[in-house]
Every structure is written in C-alpha cells, then in structure tokens.
Amino acid sequence: MARTPDGPPPPPTVQKLRLRYTKRGPLRFASHRDLARALERALRRAQVPMAFSAGFSPHPKISYMGAAPTGAASEAEYFEIGLSARCDPEQVRAALDASLPPGIDVLECVEAVEGSGSLADRLNATRWRIDLPGVDADELSAAVQTFLAQEVVLVAKRTKNGTKDVDAREAVVSAAVAVEAGCAILLVVVRQLTPTVRPDDVMAALAAVADLHPPLPARAVREAQGRLDDSGDVADPLGPDRVASSRCQGEPAQV
Amino acid sequence: MTADLRASAGDSLYPRLEPLLAQVQKPIQYVGGELNAQVKPWDDVAVHWALMYPDAYEVGLPNQGLMILYEVLNERPDALAERTYAVWPDLAGLMREHGVTQFTVDAHRPVREFDLLGVSFATELGYTNLLEALDLAGVPLHAVDRDESHPVVVAGGHAAFNPEPVSDFVDCAVLGDGEQVVGDITDVVAAWKDQGRPGGRVELLARLSRVDGVYVPRFYAVSYAADGTIAEVRRTRDDVPARVGKRTVMDLDEWPYPKQPLVPLAESVHERMSVEIFRGCTRGCRFCQAGMITRPVRERTITGIGSMVDAGLKATGYEEVGLLSLSSADHSEIGQLAKELADRYEGTNTGLSLPSTRVDAFNVTLANELSRNGRRSGLTFAPEGGSERIRRVINKTVSKEDLVRTVTTAYANGWRQVKLYFMCGLPTETDEDVLEIAELAVEVIRAGREASGSKDIRCTVSIGGFVPKPHTPFQWAAQASAETIDHRLRILREAINADRRIGRSIGLRYHDGKPGVIEGLLSRGDRRVGRVIERVWRDGGHFDGWSEHFSFQRWTTAAAEELATFGLDLDWYTTRERTEHEVLPWDHLDSGLDKEWLWDDWQDAISEDEVGDCRWTGCYDCGVCPTMGTDIQIGPTGRSLLPLTPVSR
Structure with a gap:
C-alpha cells in the first residue's frame, strides 16, 4: 500500500501563468537543467505563491518546454507555472525578472486560459538566426541553395542511445541568407520533430552537401518559437491566451 | 603575445x-x-x-x-x-x-x-x-x-x-x-x-x-x-x-558571512545554503585534524544564526539550509534552534539539515524536528570505528547497544534510509575490528525491520581509508598500506553479503586504498615531496581527487624516482611510525596544541584510554587557549527566535 504523508494535501492550483524569457549573453551557455534550477530559485526569491505536488517530495508545479540547446541564445523560451493564489501576471513577471541574473530576462507573462489548449502544442517550430563570422555570404547562399535542392540530407546526431542519422532537410521549412555588419547570417525556420534538428545539425548538413566549414564557431539565437502558420512563419504561442484574457478583462478566466 | x-x-x-x-x-x-x-x-x-x-x-x-x-x-x-x-x-x-x-x-x-x-x-x-x-x-x-x-x-x-x-x-x-x-x-x-x-x-x-x-x-x-x-x-x-x-576569529556573531551566498546556475555538489553555527570542536576525536586545529569552540548565538538563515534564504532562494559545523548537535542551543527554525519555516517547503552527527538518540529527535517542513531524505551517523575497542582508540566512544538503539529509533520514526560512516586502517586496527561493522549493520537492519514493521529500510555503510594528519595525536602513527585497506574492505564486503536476506538491505560504499596513500604522502610530507608533486604534474597529473583522473601508477613512479635522490621512498612517509622526538615537518607551525599533550594523547590511544570534552569535563591542557589567548565561547544565551512573517504560499 502506498504511504501518504500526514497532514492536509497541498492547496490546489488556482491559476496558470505562461511566461516567455530569454537566454542572452554568456548565459547562452546554460543548459536546460541550469535554467530550471535558476527559475525555481527565482520563483522562491520573488515569493511567487507556487502550487506544489502532493507526496513526500513536494515539487513546485512548473512545466518547461522546448528548451534551446546549451550554447544557443534565445529570445523565446517558454514555461508554465501553477499558482496556489491568484496573482497579477505583470507583477509576477516583474518580480521574477528582478530575481533572475541579467541575461535571463522575463519578457512576457500571461494567464493561461482554460480551453485554449496546451502551450506545448503551440510550440512546433523555431526561427533561428545563425551568425557565421568569417563565412563568405555568397558561399553560404550557394550552400543553402544546394541544401534546399536535396530531398534528404542525413546528419549523424548523438542521442541517448548512441549515434543516429537524422534527416535535417525534412525539418527545415525555409532558409535565407543575410549580411549584417559584414557578417553572414543564416535565417532558418525549423520544425521541431523528434529528435530535434538543432542549429549545429543544420551546419553539419551544410558541411555535408556543400563542404561549408566556418572558421569560427557559429552563434545561434532562437528568435521566435511557436506554431508554424500557413505562410511558413512562426506564430506567437501566447497569442490565444492574450486574446482570451483581454476578452474577460483580467477577471478570473471563464471556460 | x-x-x-x-x-x-x-x-x-x-x-x-x-x-x-x-x-x-x-x-x-x-x-x-x-x-x-x-x-x-x-x-x-x-x-x-x-x-x-x-x-x-x-x-x-x-x-x-x-x-x-x-x-x-x-x-x-x-x-x-x-x-x-x-x-x-x-x-x-x-x-x-x-x-x-x-x-x-x-x-x-x-x-x-x-x-x-x-x-x-x-x-x-x-x-x-x-x-x-x-x-x-x-x-x-x-x-x-x-x-x-x-x-x-x-x-x-x-x-x-x-x-x-x-x-x-x-x-x-x-x-x-x-x-x-x-x-x-x-x-x-x-x-x-x-x-x-x-x-x-x-x-x-x-x-x-x-x-x-x-x-x-x-x-x-x-x-x-x-x-x-x-x-x-x-x-x-x-x-x-x-x-x-594560527589566527583565531573570536565572536562569530561579528562575522556573519557569507551574507549573500553565491548561487550558481551550474549544478554544484551542495544544492543548499549553509550557515556555520559554530567553529571548532573539542570532542577530541584523535583522527580529526579539523577538530584539533580549529580549537576552541566558538558558537554563533541562536539569534545570530536565525538572522543568517533568514537573510541567506531571501538572498538565494535555496530550499534547504545546512546548519554547518564539525559536530552540529553539540551547539548549546541546538534543541531550541531546531524547534524554533522549524516553527518559523512551517508550511514553506524549506528543509533544514545537519551534516553527519554523532550516534546519539537525541540526534534523531533533532532530525525529526528539522525535517518537519522539507524532504525527509536520510539520516547520517558517524561512528567512525567498527568495534567498541577501536572507538576507544579514536576517542569516539559509543557502545554497540546505544548505536543499534539509536539507528533503530530512526527507523521507528519513519526514516527509511540511514547512512553510517566508518574509517578503515585506524591505528591498532585488526581485521576483527572491521568485521564488526558487518555485524553492526546486520543487527541494525534486523532491529530496524522489527521496530518499523517494514522490510523497506536501508542502511548504507560508507567507509574510507584513514590518513594520519599533522597536528593530531595520530601524527606519529604508521598509515595502513593500500593492501591492508583493500584486504579489510574485501572481507567486510564478504561478511555483509554472507546473508543475502539481510545483505540486500545494506549498501557498502568505499574507495580502494590507493588515493589514501598519496594523500598520506602529501599530508605528512616535507619539502622534499615538492619534487614528487611537480613531477606528477609534468607527467600529466591533475584532478587527483577524481578517480577518473587519479593515477596511482603516476604517483608511485614519481615518488620512487624523485625520493630516491634523498635515499627515501613512499613507505618512509606513509607506513613508517614516527618516534616521540622526531622533528616533524610542521613543528615550527603552531596550532596551539602542546606537542607533549599530543604525544600523551597518542599513548592514551594505544592503551585505549578516553579523554573527555573540555566544554563539560574541565580543561585537560591541550594548550590551545593559553597559547593563542583564546577561550571557549558557548551558550546558552537564553535568547529565542521570534517568528518571522513566513514566505507566502
């Protein structure tokens, strides 16, 4: 028989908040586990009234989704928290932002509206900006054209169970080249499949099809994350919640 | 460049x-x-x-x-x-x-x-x-x-x-x-x-x-x-x-550091904040360098601790606070401290913990109190020696009955995991002393199953090789060889596994004896050992505390070749017993301990005589206070912690 702790169960979740935050500057080297630890501690410092799971090891109710890889910066990371008391989303955003180290900046916080679907379902694509210092823009364009012309581009990817070949081409929705301050930039929209195709997999694919080998490490930034819309762009994943909350004007959400 | x-x-x-x-x-x-x-x-x-x-x-x-x-x-x-x-x-x-x-x-x-x-x-x-x-x-x-x-x-x-x-x-x-x-x-x-x-x-x-x-x-x-x-x-x-x-800071309340503990993004070995509740220890465990060189005991007051815990939690967001010291249950106000801190953080999912404690039933009560609001993981006791005899040698006396009773009480109170720390290779130790660890563990599990009415309890025996350290009564002792340590660990493992019905509830964690030998060379070494260290580094040695980087071979080769210049070898520094009047490499460095007192305590160890704790049984002239111009600073202060407005949730 399962043992249960003495005492009353923890208070239930009365409000869910969805937040967008960044991973900037040196903190791009943080892993998803590092970020989870930092966010949980910041929630405690900010005295956000978290709801906890029941049991002998109560855990705060937090869901992380779609973390950018270690080394990649991001303007669009998302997580969801469950609260035991209702709070003003903007106040939670500001308090949490103040409790986090510079570089992890909380940009948005909205109340999750019941019936509007899960946040994870709205995160199926990423728009990446990959800065490639030292790479010639024309060479990059040619490599991208070669890549886009392929049906399949297999790259070896390390997974938990050893190396696995993954089709990088299938995941790439679009790819374009720009130049900024003399630096070649690859703008690429990627579908989040399993296993995920990450910026270094895209670079490995360009190396495979066009022998493109950047002299310096590439610097990737996730500019947006969300659902792929019909035009091939990435939609704001908090949009549906924002629309619904503005309808009920900050009152407790109704189904 | x-x-x-x-x-x-x-x-x-x-x-x-x-x-x-x-x-x-x-x-x-x-x-x-x-x-x-x-x-x-x-x-x-x-x-x-x-x-x-x-x-x-x-x-x-x-x-x-x-x-x-x-x-x-x-x-x-x-x-x-x-x-x-x-x-x-x-x-x-x-x-x-x-x-x-x-x-x-x-x-x-x-x-x-x-x-x-x-x-x-x-x-x-x-x-x-x-x-x-x-x-x-x-x-x-x-x-x-x-x-x-x-x-x-x-x-x-x-x-x-x-x-x-x-x-x-x-x-x-x-x-x-x-x-x-x-x-x-x-x-x-x-x-x-x-x-x-x-x-x-x-x-x-x-x-x-x-x-x-x-x-x-x-x-x-x-x-x-x-x-x-x-x-x-x-x-x-x-x-x-x-x-x-040496330097000694008096009045710890005037030094409430760290005030703003660092919180890393990266994972670290201690995912908690720590507050040092006192410094120094006079229990007189003869193997313990920390206890010898940090005398006398200087307590932080209950109110000083209370404000450090409060400020630290606010500054860090940690959910666990370790109350740190060499023997935390010995703080003169520990019972009150545990209760009042637990009251203060009631309902906040804040855990309070002590490092390993002496084997004492009171410590189970303390742990119960401290874990009221947080996670009840495991309890750790440190009997250090396997037999009553060897525990008299190291001056950490606890009878077998008390030990079993204490651990059983922990199981009866709902703790399912108890960890016991031991050392192997202590002076005068025999195979029998180490084998008693197995008997003890078996008895603890038997009694624990009975007391808790559950088979779902575990005892982890963690055992490390003893390394004699400078400024302790054992500074003269012969260190046990790696072979001796490994032999005793092997017979201990066999003894624990002899009865699988009990043995499966006992975990054994140990390291082989080799790194301890090198630690011994470096602990009691003199200036001539510097050449060995440099040679090992030049040969690619570093991160010697990590088993995947430590190379015993690299150290023994370097030691053999470099020490031969002086007509010495590794054993001379490790397994050789020193004589009373040998000039030790650290004799010109003064921890305050009187060398004659240390020698007498070493002789007492050999004859299995215990020494008390000067906090309760009077001064026994270890020499520290008069030499350093210091004095014991302990409570109780009679003060108490006021409730804070708890972190809302």
Whole structure:
C-alpha cells in the first residue's frame, strides 16, 4: 500500500501563468537543467505563491518546454507555472525578472486560459538566426541553395542511445541568407520533430552537401518559437491566451 | 603575445574565451554571473585578490571559506576579490592552443595580473591543480622565480597547517581563520604598493611574514639528518618569527558571512545554503585534524544564526539550509534552534539539515524536528570505528547497544534510509575490528525491520581509508598500506553479503586504498615531496581527487624516482611510525596544541584510554587557549527566535 504523508494535501492550483524569457549573453551557455534550477530559485526569491505536488517530495508545479540547446541564445523560451493564489501576471513577471541574473530576462507573462489548449502544442517550430563570422555570404547562399535542392540530407546526431542519422532537410521549412555588419547570417525556420534538428545539425548538413566549414564557431539565437502558420512563419504561442484574457478583462478566466 | 596588445590591466579575456566555450563540456561553469557575484572596477582599488579553489567549479563554488573571504574582501573600498577554479582538461587544452590564460570567472581577468592569488586547500589532493593553474596563468611555478609583477601566491585552508610539500610553489601560507588576516595582508600590500614597492618582492614577503598567522617558507631553512629525518628548521632572517601561530576569529556573531551566498546556475555538489553555527570542536576525536586545529569552540548565538538563515534564504532562494559545523548537535542551543527554525519555516517547503552527527538518540529527535517542513531524505551517523575497542582508540566512544538503539529509533520514526560512516586502517586496527561493522549493520537492519514493521529500510555503510594528519595525536602513527585497506574492505564486503536476506538491505560504499596513500604522502610530507608533486604534474597529473583522473601508477613512479635522490621512498612517509622526538615537518607551525599533550594523547590511544570534552569535563591542557589567548565561547544565551512573517504560499 502506498504511504501518504500526514497532514492536509497541498492547496490546489488556482491559476496558470505562461511566461516567455530569454537566454542572452554568456548565459547562452546554460543548459536546460541550469535554467530550471535558476527559475525555481527565482520563483522562491520573488515569493511567487507556487502550487506544489502532493507526496513526500513536494515539487513546485512548473512545466518547461522546448528548451534551446546549451550554447544557443534565445529570445523565446517558454514555461508554465501553477499558482496556489491568484496573482497579477505583470507583477509576477516583474518580480521574477528582478530575481533572475541579467541575461535571463522575463519578457512576457500571461494567464493561461482554460480551453485554449496546451502551450506545448503551440510550440512546433523555431526561427533561428545563425551568425557565421568569417563565412563568405555568397558561399553560404550557394550552400543553402544546394541544401534546399536535396530531398534528404542525413546528419549523424548523438542521442541517448548512441549515434543516429537524422534527416535535417525534412525539418527545415525555409532558409535565407543575410549580411549584417559584414557578417553572414543564416535565417532558418525549423520544425521541431523528434529528435530535434538543432542549429549545429543544420551546419553539419551544410558541411555535408556543400563542404561549408566556418572558421569560427557559429552563434545561434532562437528568435521566435511557436506554431508554424500557413505562410511558413512562426506564430506567437501566447497569442490565444492574450486574446482570451483581454476578452474577460483580467477577471478570473471563464471556460 | 596578447599581453602586449592589451590596452590596460584588468581587461576581460571573455571575448577570446567565448569561442572556446562552445567546444567544451558544461561551459556554464566558466561564465560567472552567479547570483550575488560581484565585479568591481579594476582601477578603483589598490589591491586585487584572485581567490582559487583548486578543484572543479562544481566542488569549489559552494566552499564556505572562499565565499566568506570573497565577501569580506569585496566589502573593503580599497580591494577587490574575484574567483577562479580548476579548469577541466578539455578547456585547458584549448586555452593553451589559443594563448588564453587562467582567468577569474567574475570579470574574466587574467589571474597573472592580480596582486595576490589566494588558494584554499581543503585537501592535499588539490596540489597538482595549483601547479596547473599557475602554469595556465603564466606565473612561474617556483616562488623564487617570480618577480614583483607576479601575484603573491598564498595558501590557506586546513592543509596549509603543513604547507611544506608545496613550499616551493607558494609564497606564503596562512594558518587558521581567514576573515581578519586577509585584511591585514591587504593593508601590507596596499602600503607597499603605495610606497612604490620598496625592496621589491623580497621586502613585501618579509613584511608579510611579520603579519600574525602568515608563514613565508623561503625565510626558513630545513636541514636533514643522515637517517633522512629533519635535523632542524631554522629561520634565515631574525625579523621573522621562530614559530608561526594560527589566527583565531573570536565572536562569530561579528562575522556573519557569507551574507549573500553565491548561487550558481551550474549544478554544484551542495544544492543548499549553509550557515556555520559554530567553529571548532573539542570532542577530541584523535583522527580529526579539523577538530584539533580549529580549537576552541566558538558558537554563533541562536539569534545570530536565525538572522543568517533568514537573510541567506531571501538572498538565494535555496530550499534547504545546512546548519554547518564539525559536530552540529553539540551547539548549546541546538534543541531550541531546531524547534524554533522549524516553527518559523512551517508550511514553506524549506528543509533544514545537519551534516553527519554523532550516534546519539537525541540526534534523531533533532532530525525529526528539522525535517518537519522539507524532504525527509536520510539520516547520517558517524561512528567512525567498527568495534567498541577501536572507538576507544579514536576517542569516539559509543557502545554497540546505544548505536543499534539509536539507528533503530530512526527507523521507528519513519526514516527509511540511514547512512553510517566508518574509517578503515585506524591505528591498532585488526581485521576483527572491521568485521564488526558487518555485524553492526546486520543487527541494525534486523532491529530496524522489527521496530518499523517494514522490510523497506536501508542502511548504507560508507567507509574510507584513514590518513594520519599533522597536528593530531595520530601524527606519529604508521598509515595502513593500500593492501591492508583493500584486504579489510574485501572481507567486510564478504561478511555483509554472507546473508543475502539481510545483505540486500545494506549498501557498502568505499574507495580502494590507493588515493589514501598519496594523500598520506602529501599530508605528512616535507619539502622534499615538492619534487614528487611537480613531477606528477609534468607527467600529466591533475584532478587527483577524481578517480577518473587519479593515477596511482603516476604517483608511485614519481615518488620512487624523485625520493630516491634523498635515499627515501613512499613507505618512509606513509607506513613508517614516527618516534616521540622526531622533528616533524610542521613543528615550527603552531596550532596551539602542546606537542607533549599530543604525544600523551597518542599513548592514551594505544592503551585505549578516553579523554573527555573540555566544554563539560574541565580543561585537560591541550594548550590551545593559553597559547593563542583564546577561550571557549558557548551558550546558552537564553535568547529565542521570534517568528518571522513566513514566505507566502
């Protein structure tokens, strides 16, 4: 028989908040586990009234989704928290932002509206900006054209169970080249499949099809994350919640 | 070289480091920016300290000593302190390839440009990492090869009570508590720089040698007798002290550090904040160097602890607080402290914990109280010796009945996991002493199953090889050989597994005896051992505290070849028992303990005689208080903790 702790169960979740935050500057080297630890501690410092799971090891109710890889910066990371008391989303955003180290900046916080679907379902694509210092823009364009012309581009990817070949081409929705301050930039929209195709997999694919080998490490930034819309762009994943909350004007959400 | 291109001192290496970080494991450990980290402008201060913990970031960051000094120094308007840690081989290789030198994680400034490099040695196994860091920093390995542009390398921490093995590589060693002495050192360096560096590096070191607690090895000459033992340690200048005494901070409430504990993004070995509830220990466990060199006991008051816990939790967001000391249940107000802290954090999911405690039923009550609001993981006791006889030898007396009763009480109170710490290879130990650990564990499980009515309980036996340490009654003892340790661990394992029905509830955690032998060489070594350390580092040795990097072969080869020059070998330093009047390498360094008292206590150990605790049974003349001008500071104060407005939830 399962043992249960003495005492009353923890208070239930009365409000869910969805937040967008960044991973900037040196903190791009943080892993998803590092970020989870930092966010949980910041929630405690900010005295956000978290709801906890029941049991002998109560855990705060937090869901992380779609973390950018270690080394990649991001303007669009998302997580969801469950609260035991209702709070003003903007106040939670500001308090949490103040409790986090510079570089992890909380940009948005909205109340999750019941019936509007899960946040994870709205995160199926990423728009990446990959800065490639030292790479010639024309060479990059040619490599991208070669890549886009392929049906399949297999790259070896390390997974938990050893190396696995993954089709990088299938995941790439679009790819374009720009130049900024003399630096070649690859703008690429990627579908989040399993296993995920990450910026270094895209670079490995360009190396495979066009022998493109950047002299310096590439610097990737996730500019947006969300659902792929019909035009091939990435939609704001908090949009549906924002629309619904503005309808009920900050009152407790109704189904 | 890049140094020539640099615009000014104190510039960041980060732009050149960043491309390398994309290619290494766990890059987050090198970027700094931890919560409560500080960066001060380089040119605003006179004295620049780089503080190093010579192990990986995940081990070094939580170190309390370094955190305390970091804050104490940064509070001074004329000083700044930044931190640096041992760099893993993957990054070290890239740094050498790209000419990036050892850097601080705070502002990524080159360690080479600081005035002082303070290194905290909790264990001797960090010595090779110091050499690696010096080399990566571009600082000459040998103190005599440095000029006034190089940092003064200062060793501290418990291992600094015998810095002789690293005396070629450090400029000074600091004995005892660091809070005040770092200020004195800063004053000396600031004045010397302000005066235009008169007399160069040698004059600076001479001035430092006159600071209480600072030992400058180069001003002391060691001569050896024909049998290899030390003939004499003589000072070479008459303006330095004949013996260097340790520093002792009195009134811990005046030093409530760390006030703003550092919180890393990276995972570290201690995912909690710590508050030191007292310093020093007079239980008199004869193997325990910490208990001997940190006397007397100085308690923080219950109210002082209460405000540190409160401020620390607010500053960090940690969900667990460790109440730290050498024997936390001995605090004169611990019962009240546990209850009032638990009351204060009721309903906040804040856990409170004690490090391993003595085997005492009262400690189960304490643990019950402390775990009221947090996670009830496991309880740890440290009987240290397997048999009652050996526990008398080490002066950690507890009867077998009390031990079994205490652990059974823990199971009966709902703790399902109990960990027991033991040592193996203690002086006078026989196979039978170690085999009693198995009997004990079996009895504990039998009684525990009965008391808890459950088979779902576990006992983990954690056992380490004993290493004799300087400034303890066992400093004269013969260390057990690696073969002896390994043999005893093997028969213990067999005995525990003899009855599978019980044995499956007992876990055995141990390390083989080899690293202990090297730790023994470094602990009780003299200046001649420096050549072994340097040779091992040149042969690729570092991170010796990590089994995947430690190479026993590399150490034994280096020891055999380097020590042969002196007609000595590894065994001479480890398994050889010392005689009463042998000059020990650390005799000129004064922990306050009277050498005659230590010898008598060693003789008492052999005859299995116990000694009491001066807090309760009266002074037994260990020598510390009169020599150092200190006194025991304990409560109870009669004060109590007021409830705080709890963290809302």
